[in-house]
Amino acid sequence: MASASRPPTGGPGGTGAAPVRSDRSPWNWLLLVPIVLPLVVPLYNRVEPTLFGWPFFYWMQLLFVGLGVLTTVLVYRATRRSPADRAAARAAVARDAGSRDGGR
Amino acid sequence: MDGVNVVELTIVVVLFLVVTVMGFVASRWRRAETLMHLDEWGLGGRSFGTWITWFLLGGDLYTAYTFVAVPALMFGAGAAGFFAVPYTVVIYPLVFLVVIRLWSVSHVRGFVTPADFVRSRFDSPGLALLVALTGIVATMPYIALQLVGIEAILKAMGVEGELPLIVAFVILALYTYNSGLRAPALIAFVKDTLIYLTIIVAVIVIPSRLGGWDAIFGAAEEKFSAGTGAGVLLPATGQLGYATLALGSALALFLYPHSITGILAASNRDVLKRNMSALPLYSLALGAIALLGFMAIAAGVTPIGEDGNTIVPVLFQEMFPSWFAGIAFAAIGIGALVPAAIMSIAAANLFTRNIYKEFLKKDATPRQEAQVAKVTSLVVKVGAVAAILFIDPQFSIDLQLIGGVIILQTLPAVALGLYTRWLHRGGLIAGWFAGMAAGLLMLYNIPRLGPDGTVVREHFGGSSFALSKLGLDASSSVYAGLLALLANLVVAVLVTVALRAARVSEGVDGTADTDYTAEREDPTFRDLPDPLESAPPGAAGEARARR
Numbered sequence: 053m054a055s056a057s058r059p060p061t062g063g064p065g066g067t068g069a070a071p072v073r074s075d076r077s078p079w080n081w082l083l084l085v086p087i088v089l090p091l092v093v094p095l096y097n098r099v100e101p102t103l104f105g106w107p108f109f110y111w112m113q114l115l116f117v118g119l120g121v122l123t124t125v126l127v128y129r130a131t132r133r134s135p136a137d138r139a140a141a142r143a144a145v146a147r148d149a150g151s152r153d154g155g156r
Numbered sequence: 157m158d159g160v161n162v163v164e165l166t167i168v169v170v171l172f173l174v175v176t177v178m179g180f181v182a183s184r185w186r187r188a189e190t191l192m193h194l195d196e197w198g199l200g201g202r203s204f205g206t207w208i209t210w211f212l213l214g215g216d217l218y219t220a221y222t223f224v225a226v227p228a229l230m231f232g233a234g235a236a237g238f239f240a241v242p243y244t245v246v247i248y249p250l251v252f253l254v255v256i257r258l259w260s261v262s263h264v265r266g267f268v269t270p271a272d273f274v275r276s277r278f279d280s281p282g283l284a285l286l287v288a289l290t291g292i293v294a295t296m297p298y299i300a301l302q303l304v305g306i307e308a309i310l311k312a313m314g315v316e317g318e319l320p321l322i323v324a325f326v327i328l329a330l331y332t333y334n335s336g337l338r339a340p341a342l343i344a345f346v347k348d349t350l351i352y353l354t355i356i357v358a359v360i361v362i363p364s365r366l367g368g369w370d371a372i373f374g375a376a377e378e379k380f381s382a383g384t385g386a387g388v389l390l391p392a393t394g395q396l397g398y399a400t401l402a403l404g405s406a407l408a409l410f411l412y413p414h415s416i417t418g419i420l421a422a423s424n425r426d427v428l429k430r431n432m433s434a435l436p437l438y439s440l441a442l443g444a445i446a447l448l449g450f451m452a453i454a455a456g457v458t459p460i461g462e463d464g465n466t467i468v469p470v471l472f473q474e475m476f477p478s479w480f481a482g483i484a485f486a487a488i489g490i491g492a493l494v495p496a497a498i499m500s501i502a503a504a505n506l507f508t509r510n511i512y513k514e515f516l517k518k519d520a521t522p523r524q525e526a527q528v529a530k531v532t533s534l535v536v537k538v539g540a541v542a543a544i545l546f547i548d549p550q551f552s553i554d555l556q557l558i559g560g561v562i563i564l565q566t567l568p569a570v571a572l573g574l575y576t577r578w579l580h581r582g583g584l585i586a587g588w589f590a591g592m593a594a595g596l597l598m599l600y601n602i603p604r605l606g607p608d609g610t611v612v613r614e615h616f617g618g619s620s621f622a623l624s625k626l627g628l629d630a631s632s633s634v635y636a637g638l639l640a641l642l643a644n645l646v647v648a649v650l651v652t653v654a655l656r657a658a659r660v661s662e663g664v665d666g667t668a669d670t671d672y673t674a675e676r677e678d679p680t681f682r683d684l685p686d687p688l689e690s691a692p693p694g695a696a697g698e699a700r701a702r703r
Contacts, residue, residue, distance in 0.1 A: 075257070086248075097395060105373060109235060
């Protein structure tokens with residue numbers, strides 16, 4: 053891996069350089085929802101309505117866990133790379149594992 | 157004490173032995189050619205897939221201490237103790253984009269610790285030293301606290317004396333020494349299986365024995381209605397403190413070196429993204445565990461001696477047959493080993509790369525480096541045991557409280573650094589000192605109040621700082637860590653502007669923009685075997701090569 057010690061030039065196409073990518077996406081804004089909602093305490097600091105004997109305060113916050121999962125899954129899927137790129141990543145993992153005498 | 161519970165003890169010992177054998181076998185698992193490279197020993201070959209990463213990070217972030225202390229907090233303080241849930245909800249979307257940038261740049265440049273990154277990014281060994289020291293100081297008491305979890309179950313089983321605790325940690329020390337990060341990764345499987353089993357049984361069995369959830373929340377309501385402040389809901393003045401503590405804790409968690417060690421061990425970016433969606437399952441479990449505190453109230457549990465941390469073990473003993481209580485205790489005990497192992501490895505990495513190799517022995521070979529890391533991890537664990545045995549455990553609890561506040565002071569360099577280099581290295585150093593001073597000053601001035609509102613201790617009594625002390629006309633309090641971070645950022649920005657105006661050199665960035673989005677298959681990606689042939693942690697050699 054001689055290329056590893058050479059800093060990438062930043063230009064596309066050259067061997068030994070990392071492709072220019074961006075992790076920006078409008079979808080990322082969705083992540084704000086499960087960050088902000090659980091921090092607005094007055095929204096859920098109440099007893100009614102109860103659910104299975106649980107005050108609202110408790111079951112609503114557990115529901116936020118689900119909201120967090122939902123948004124991160126959504127953002128992950130919406131910003132996922134193309135199948136070809138992902139196949140390349142998997143091949144790289146397998147290649148490295150093989151060369152290390154490891155394997156999974 | 158009415159003697160030792162033989163059934164419980166036997167089950168705990170047997171499960172502990174199973175885990176010990178696994179710890180030693182782990183060195184053969186997914187074996188690399190040699191464990192004598194720091195990256196192999198300290199990062200498990202950086203090749204953990206989605207499942208292993210899930211178990212490893214879950215075992216790493218949700219510690220035994222959490223499982224014991226959160227219900228104890230609910231037992232004593234009511235709704236305020238439930239902050240652990242919003243804290244662990246907010247954290248994953250918050251770091252979703254950040255940790256993958258750290259993963260990418262670390263794999264391109266061969267960084268093993270957050271201080272490696274800071275050194276290279278800001279071209280400043282001094283700033284890296286501050287980040288490394290902060291990490292070590294914040295981690296040490298955290299390790300000691302894991303022992304508090306083990307101590308609580310030993311007390312509940314009627315085991316006296318300090319020998320069992322020492323034996324447990326000697327075994328832990330030996331297999332981490334032998335197998336590195338692979339040991340906790342493998343043991344995490346056992347730990348999590350036992351934890352989930354215990355929780356599922358607990359939330360089904362205990363409420364039915366106590367007359368349902370209505371009765372449980374009713375009993376808590378009744379207990380708190382007598383006192384002041386605490387309750388099943390937050391008092392109006394407690395809401396800001398609740399939200400800021402959840403946010404501050406979330407910001408701090410992934411700055412801890414042990415979290416970063418777990419992150420870097422993942423095999424690619426997608427593994428991490430998927431884990432940000434899968435890890436919240438532990439948060440659900442944590443929510444259920446927190447409510448064990450209310451169940452203990454309904455069951456009329458009284459803690460052993462003065463130790464509030466024993467309420468969960470005692471509750472299990474009263475509600476479960478001995479054999480199942482034994483399994484539950486083993487879950488807590490083994491749950492202490494996984495994070496303790498990862499934390500000591502992370503602290504050892506920091507010392508080795510950012511203090512030993514940087515300042516003490518610049519020409520250390522990879523073999524020497526790995527050796528020093530191993531010995532350091534032993535020293536760290538011995539220190540943790542000593543802290544619990546010879547110093548009041550309360551000291552560790554206080555230190556851990558401080559730990560959260562001080563680790564937050566590395567946020568501008570580590571987390572913001574992943575996005576921008578706008579802050580000057582001098583500004584970051586000045587900000588670190590300002591945040592540190594502000595944080596410690598605030599913690600020093602927080603008294604602990606007893607249930608009746610009188611002052612029990614004058615200093616280091618908690619982490620919520622009353623706004624009235626700042627001269628504000630408010631009855632709310634705020635998490636001290638966030639206020640300290642604010643002071644840190646303000647100073648960092650002001651000093652940066654001043655240094656820019658004075659045209660003070662800001663050093664050479666040892667990373668490139670494309671590093672932060674690098675994927676596994678890129679030609680710049682480094683896999684394990686070779687990073688250590690590079691110059692000292694990051695910059696020096698590379699910065700020169702770029703000119």
